Amino acid sequence: MAVSRTKTINRLRKPTLVVTTCSAGKRCTRALSVRSLPRGTLEQTADAWIGRLKRETQLQPAADLYKGRAFQMARKASEHVSGRFAVLSAGLGYVKSETPIPGYDLTIRPVGPASVLRKIKGEVCAARWWAHVSKGPFSSTLAKDARGSSQVLVCLSRAYAAMIEKELIGVSRMEGVQLRLFGLSISNHLCDALKPYVMPYDERLDRLGRPGTRVDFPQRALLDFVTNISPRSDGTLETDRKAVAARLAPFAFRRPRVQKRVSDDEIRRMVTRLMPKVGPTSNMVLRHLRNVEGVSCEQGRFSRIYNDVRRGLS
Numbered sequence: 001m002a003v004s005r006t007k008t009i010n011r012l013r014k015p016t017l018v019v020t021t022c023s024a025g026k027r028c029t030r031a032l033s034v035r036s037l038p039r040g041t042l043e044q045t046a047d048a049w050i051g052r053l054k055r056e057t058q059l060q061p062a063a064d065l066y067k068g069r070a071f072q073m074a075r076k077a078s079e080h081v082s083g084r085f086a087v088l089s090a091g092l093g094y095v096k097s098e099t100p101i102p103g104y105d106l107t108i109r110p111v112g113p114a115s116v117l118r119k120i121k122g123e124v125c126a127a128r129w130w131a132h133v134s135k136g137p138f139s140s141t142l143a144k145d146a147r148g149s150s151q152v153l154v155c156l157s158r159a160y161a162a163m164i165e166k167e168l169i170g171v172s173r174m175e176g177v178q179l180r181l182f183g184l185s186i187s188n189h190l191c192d193a194l195k196p197y198v199m200p201y202d203e204r205l206d207r208l209g210r211p212g213t214r215v216d217f218p219q220r221a222l223l224d225f226v227t228n229i230s231p232r233s234d235g236t237l238e239t240d241r242k243a244v245a246a247r248l249a250p251f252a253f254r255r256p257r258v259q260k261r262v263s264d265d266e267i268r269r270m271v272t273r274l275m276p277k278v279g280p281t282s283n284m285v286l287r288h289l290r291n292v293e294g295v296s297c298e299q300g301r302f303s304r305i306y307n308d309v310r311r312g313l314s
Contacts, residue, residue, distance in 0.1 A: 014150035014176075016083035016226075019142070020074035020219060021160050022090070024114075024300045025067035028103025032056060034091075035105075037119045045119050046132035049106070053092070054137050059100035062087050070216035074155055077223045081230065083153075086145060088160050090116070093130070093139030094167075101138045108159050111264070111301060130163035146171045146179075153225070155218035156183040161190055168194055178235055180225065184217040196237060199225060199244050204251040215299060259296035264305055267297055271309045282306045 037048050063075060063085060078085035078097075085097035091106035105114040108126060117124055133139070142164070146152045152171055161183070172179045172194060181190075181198045190198065201221040206212070210220045229243045262270075270293060271285055278288040286302050289295045297305075 014148060016078075016081045016151040016153060017086065017145050017149040018074060018078035018081070018083050018153050018222070018226075019086045019088060019094075020071060020155040020222075021088050021157055022092075023066045023068035023071045024107070026065050026103050026105075027067055028058070028060070028065065030058065031103040031105040033105045034114055034116050034119060037116075039119050039121055041122065042120050042124060042128055043132060045116065046129065049091070049116070049133070050136045053102065053104075056102035059102055061097065062095045062099050062101050063097035065101060065103065068216075069212070070155075070219040073216065073219040073223050077153070077219070077226045080223075080226050081151075083151075084145065084149070086140070086142070088164065090129070090159070090163070091133065093134035093136055094142045094145075094164075095138055096140050096145070099138055099140065108163070112304070126159065126162035127164075127166060142167045143170055146174060146177055149177060151178045151180065151230075153180050153222055154182065155222055156181055156186050157218070158183075158186070158189045161186055165191060165194065168197075172197060178237070180240065182218040182221040182225070184214055184221075186218070196241075199229075200241055200248075201225075201244060202248065202253065204248045204253060207251045208247065213299070259290065259294050261296050264301075267295065267302070267305050268309055270295070271306055272313075275309070275313075 032052055034049065037045060039045075040048065066087065075085060075097075087095045087097065089095050090108040091104045092101060095101060106116050107114045108117065108129060109115055110117050116129070154168065168179065168181070169191070171177060179197045181194065182201065183198065184202070187195045187198045199221060201217075201224070205217065205221055205224065208224060210224055212220050224247075225244070228247060229240055233240050233243065267289070270289060274285050274288055278284050282303060285306065286297065286299070289297060289302070
């Protein structure tokens with residue numbers, strides 16, 4: 001009983017740390033672009049990028065730079081628990097929400113004009129890229145922030161799981177720190193040591209009154225967790241996992257349809273064909289593309305292709 005009481009007191013004394021992935025949408029008039037970087041090795045590309053970051057002077061707090069529904073839900077979750085807030089950025093590293101940062105356009109995804117992979121010669125290791133970009137002028141340290149926290153709640157995508165797995169293992173081993181991870185099927189992309197820390201949310205989250213997309217799933221799960229699970233938790237991992245499972249239990253699991261990935265050119269042809277049939281708005285075309293054609297296409301990628309098609313038709 002004394003040990004449990006001590007853990008409870010320590011938990012109340014230390015804040016919760018909420019960590020989310022960055023968003024493609026940013027509030028800035030000018031963004032530092034990866035497009036002008038020369039091609040080189042991973043190390044050369046990272047050094048060139050960091051050199052340009054150091055010359056940036058138009059800065060604003062990270063919490064104010066990023067747009068998008070997912071980012072705002074993560075911010076709301078941090079405010080709900082009166083916690084600290086930080087961002088995982090492929091272009092900047094681990095960034096505290098209050099850190100002034102520049103607008104930038106870089107992703108480690110393999111598609112799109114902002115993909116840094118187009119600039120790197122040879123094989124790319126996501127963890128190595130993260131290690132290099134974390135030496136940049138705006139990056140802080142997850143481990144240091146985690147040590148001062150009672151809970152570390154992290155929203156993950158596949159790309160970021162590959163980049164920060166080593167840091168997450170370190171956090172999971174910290175005494176007195178409760179690590180919780182959020183992401184749709186993210187366990188499939190983590191090592192065995194981290195799988196237990198993934199809260200077992202699945203597609204049934206939509207039926208709890210938090211509908212959305214696969215892109216914002218981690219943040220929706222996080223918001224549900226801090227609203228409905230954390231307030232009643234005794235702080236143990238097994239209790240939290242069981243509470244999430246119990247919350248989803250009333251709803252039957254429906255296995256999601258497997259969507260196929262196709263090239264930008266193929267999506268462009270499909271958009272051209274579908275616009276006269278399903279309606280002129282991008283939302284109508286994207287919904288048909290996903291639900292009827294069974295094609296997987298991220299919102300930002302689709303918007304770019306859709307706008308290209310519209311310009312070509314006008």
